[in-house]
Amino acid sequence: MQPKRIKYYLLGLFIFGMILFIVLQFNSSNNIRKLIRGNEQLLQELNVKNELQKLQTNMAKTDSKVRGAVISQDTVHIIGIEAEVAIIKADLKEINRILRNDSTERLLTQLNYLVEEKNSFNLMVLDTFYSDGKSAAEKMINNQKGKRLGEAITNILHQLDSTRQSEVNRATNLIDSSGHRALRWGTTLVFFACLTSILAFLYIISRIHKQEQLIEALDESQRKEKKLGAVKEQFLANMSHEIRTPMNAVLGFTHLLKTQPLNEQSKEYVSAIETAGNNLLDIINDILDLSKIESGMMRIEPVSFSLRSVLHSVNTLFRPKAMEKDLQLSVTVDESIPDILYGDPVRLTQVLVNLTSNAIKFTDKGSVTIHVEKVWEQDQALRLLFTVIDTGIGIDPAKQQSIFDRFNQLESAATRKFGGTGLGLTIVKQLIELQNGFISVESAPGEGATFKVELPYTLGDSISEDQQNYLAEGEILPAHPDVRILVAEDNKMNQNLLKHLLHNWQLQYKIVNNGHEVLQSLDKQHFDLVLLDIQMPEMDGYSTIQRIRNDLKSTIPVIAMTAHAMTGEREKCLQMGMSEYIAKPINETELFRLIQLYTGKLPARDHVNGSHLPAEAAPLQVINMQYLQQLSNGNETFVRTMLEQFVTQLPEELSALKNAIASENISGIRAAAHTLKTTVAFIGLEEHLYPLLDLLESLQENSYHPQIVAAQFNTLKQLSIQAVQEAIHLLL
Template identity: 40%
Template sequence: MNRYLRYIIPVVFIIAVLLIVFLQFISNRSINRLVNGNEEMLNGFEINNTLRNLQNGVLTMESKVKGTVIRGAEINDGHIANEISSLNKMLDSLYKMPGSNLILPQLAMLRDLVNRKINTDTQILDTFRLSGKVFAENIVKSNKDKQLTDSIRFVCNQIDGLHRNKVIAAMKEADYNGLQAKTLGRIIAIIAILASLFTFTYIAFKVKEQQKLIDRLNISEKKANTAVKIKENFLSNMSHEIRTPMNAILGFTALLYKKQMDESSKEYLQAIKVSGDNLLTIINDILDLSKIESGMMRIEKAPFKIREVINTIKDMLSNKAVEKNISLQIKSDDNIPEILEGDAVKLTQILVNLVGNAIKFTSKGMVSVQLLNKGFQKHNFLLGIIVSDTGMGIEKMQQTQIFERFQQADDTITRQYGGTGLGLSIVKDLVQLQNGTINVESEIGKGSSFILSIPYTISRMQTHTTAPFTGQTGNPFIIFENKRILIAEDNEINQLLLKHLLKEWNLDYDIALNGNEAIELLTQKNFDLILMDLQMPEMDGYTATKHIREVMHLKIPIIAITAHAMAGEREKCMGFGMNEYISKPLRETELLNLILYFIGKQTTEMPNVMKRNTIPQFSFAYIQLDYLKELSQGNIAFEKEVTSQFIEALPNALSVIKSAWECNNLEAIRQQAHNFKTTISIFGLNEKLNPWLDYLEQGNLSQELFTLYFNPLHEFCSKALDEARQFYQSFS
């Protein structure tokens, strides 16, 4: 009986579980449909309420406008503006409601009608204000206002009708799904009870057997843990107890070296020192191995200068290289950041081990350490290190074994050179603890190369040659003498801005429209600094910088300029060899500080940037003049020229985007949308227009979505252009 029970009960249990899962799946689907139906009903009610409020708002505004005209009362612009703002908010809320994508044509028509209604009422008020009551009443009597109101009511009813049908269908489906979920719930409960009765006996039987097994496993686990702890404690205690007297032996040996003694005594003392050093190395390896195995090895993160670490390694091991009459060379890519963040102690330990081994196994020739820029890995800078030697080499079959514990390439190596075979194993563990990789390439008789890649964070504490300009009269000031800047920028407005600032700071400059032109100018003239835009035609800033560093081998400071302000952008720029990074829109003080870092000179004379007068501000509804005034500081000619270029560039940019869409050229749309952000920044339009531009630059566009994003962008820009023309006329 027990034998059959062992098979029957699991089968019944599995069938019951599968049945419950199946019924639960169906039940959940019904419940989800019920919830979705309720949400659709709520959304329908919300849309209905918003449409009703919208119609009431339209009627209220119409009533206020007509009342003002009929009574001949004073126009209250504040009330009218509030009504218009309320209508726009209600329209925006309709676009954001769930399911609005199904009625986008109706919503677009409704927005157009409401805007026309607003324009008509505004026209009535303007006519009343400028021409008088009679002319305003004539517009009212034309019934244009009433026709728009009726059209708005018709579209609202049309939208409401669409959603009412959805709500009715959702209510019916909700009733059905609710009943189905209730029935399935009862069935699941009955099956669960039956399955429980069948399985209770089996579970009780298995619990007894399992408890016995657990008791036996607990006893075995305690024995195993005790053995592991004894091993760890033994290794740690013995390593500590041996290392303490060894440090004393080596310390007193060093003191004895300072005493006068005969050659025989010096020979004995040297033997003691060499043996002590070897023994201490073995002890340290054992202690590190114990820490790694017990999980006690921790990776710290702190800023460190990578080249100082390499120079320290060279200082530590150069004597050993000299003793063997071999060369120890250090090489480094120029585009490696000066300061990284990571565990410098672990890196030093890795390099001491690898370089020490290279010197040990090299009888003639050289040992080299090379630092490489290997790009980025998940926003971290990837540092490459190659430790090469011209030593004995390692056979192909043995290259996979040397990173294993207590393994060396050959038994004769242990007899000839000594060692425990732990060094490379510990190196590999330390590299992997830092999320890095290590590999070896070797050929017998020619030498070996150990290739490492370790990710580090680029520290913001990069060193610079000059303190930043503070803008305070109590500090020394900084000016430029005989300095020339190369501007690599394709946007005309940004070129004009940079030319204005550099002229004001007495800096000479040349302009390149793309990376190719920048490289060509670098072959013709000497420059002290480059302002490099990242997004340019033909050759972008990244490619140009890579060519300047790797092909032309120029160390000229490069400051990246970009409209992107995304996480990791600065690290990416510095990984390509740029020295600093600034995002658009450019701020005068920030740009000046960066230039001063690299080519500034202290003086007691106050620079022009300090000698400014306060300029009165203008106010417009769309364009903002704060940024322009901040840059111009009262230079009317500069303001006029920038405004002229803005008036010319904006319609052209909109035309290019529209033409690109008609030609299905998505890449041109994205490029133009990106450049558009620089064009509009001078008049402070980024905050309002960037959401639409981001969609055009990054979104998956369809005809419907393009119209949705481009039309309001075009409308807003048209109004901004009108204000820009008014501002331009103020100069005459």
């Protein structure tokens, strides 16, 4: 039977059952009514017999009293005779009431006459007794008139009683038959009810069982879907990250190449590479953002922030691009809007950056305007309307809703001309909805577009201005005094690298060695961002981020720095509460982009002119200086400092690894291998040493074999010695 037709069969069965139930109930009720009527009729007939009997008895009593008074000449016997006569009349009246019908009309007429005559005769006897004496009264009694009247009354009463007896018999038969029929129909109804209940119970049990099976199947399907979704998100994130790492290298070397003397054609090629690389990096970043939102890892972290600072950063970021296209870029804010608000400035910046980027991209001439106004305010809460207006190509009204769908752009021609994936507005819409806001668009082809974003905020607390400078002694004051970075890193080479980068970017910073110092610094001072190493002594990065989020109740952006290359490391960092993840060796461009994104206070980077180190006198067999040269931007002192640090630090870390292997300290071996990965990455030893270090870092108790580990260490030691010798040669 087809599943779709089952419901019709069930409906038909239900209707048939209801009709049968109604028929059974009707017949049962009808027989019960007959039974009730029969009982009522039987009671009435019994009442008639009782009334006839009372009449006969009362008349006999009256006769007896009259005779007794005459014979004994004692008037005591006739005391209350009038009352007795009245009772007889009342009995006769009641009999007339309950027996008045066509079949008894004649008998009742005779009875009424005879009873009246009998009463009159008795009264006449008494009158004669009182007036003429006993003899005259006895003579009247003996003339048989009274006797004949009594016999006539008795005869009529007998006829009435016989008539009522047949009615009693008929009522009894009716009661008996109705009772049996009611019993049969009641039994049938009970049987039908029991059968229906059993069938309904079996059906419900069957449906419950099927529903349980369906729920189990749905749960299993949901588990598989979540598993597949997690695999998809993990694959997507890992793929995007793995693509982004070499892309940052491509862009970094392109940036360095632009600083070299080039002919016009070469400059054109380099610019094309840089443009294509930036476009590809934007696509990868969009995919990462979308995967974070869909996997629930995108968090809204409200803090007190300056609205006008955010808008100034957006203006500064896009002004060069607007000037390049000869567009007028303006940002205006209503004066009634307070500057310090409580919300998520990072997501607000991301929304405005996407909308402004699109406006400039699709506008060839005219202007792009960002305007902020207040649409509602009550107590400490308010809603702001951000309007981004351009004079670009516009959007067909029929396609305005679809632009927020993923991978959707207006026309294929627009994709070819302007590029992109069509994910930007999808991400914007989802970010706005995460903040309980909404977005709308008004546009027409050739007349530009107006995007309106409404977001809720509350009034924020004043942002304390801590004037303490975190630069090392002798360094110049930062160009961005309102940007404060806290760096948690225990590796000396990493500390030197970060000092070099943050100093070149002219940012304020403070470097600490472990998680305890991070918590102390955050408790005493204000920072905009934390760069947090995962592997640190005393308190690692995971424990530190939990303390920051749970104990300090801080929502400060925290970027994890780790040399872990294992699958799922990035997702683990995000789940623990990190804002983002950057792998070691640290990519300069990626780090600057993250600082720019999460502080919202840095303009686009200017090109830095620098020179490469001169080529080495002899070819290097192990060391690869490309990464260090890229970070240095031509600073030979920085390269020399890093090489000296490497020559000093590598033997110490090898010694620590050797001691851990000698004592068979598995956790110590893993920690030492992880530290070595960071150190050797600066001079390009990943290809040679990472395979060995990965094995040592993932070492487990049940897979520990001393001979194999010792052989791995010896190979590691030989390559490290050669790397140190090459580094010393470069320092000479």
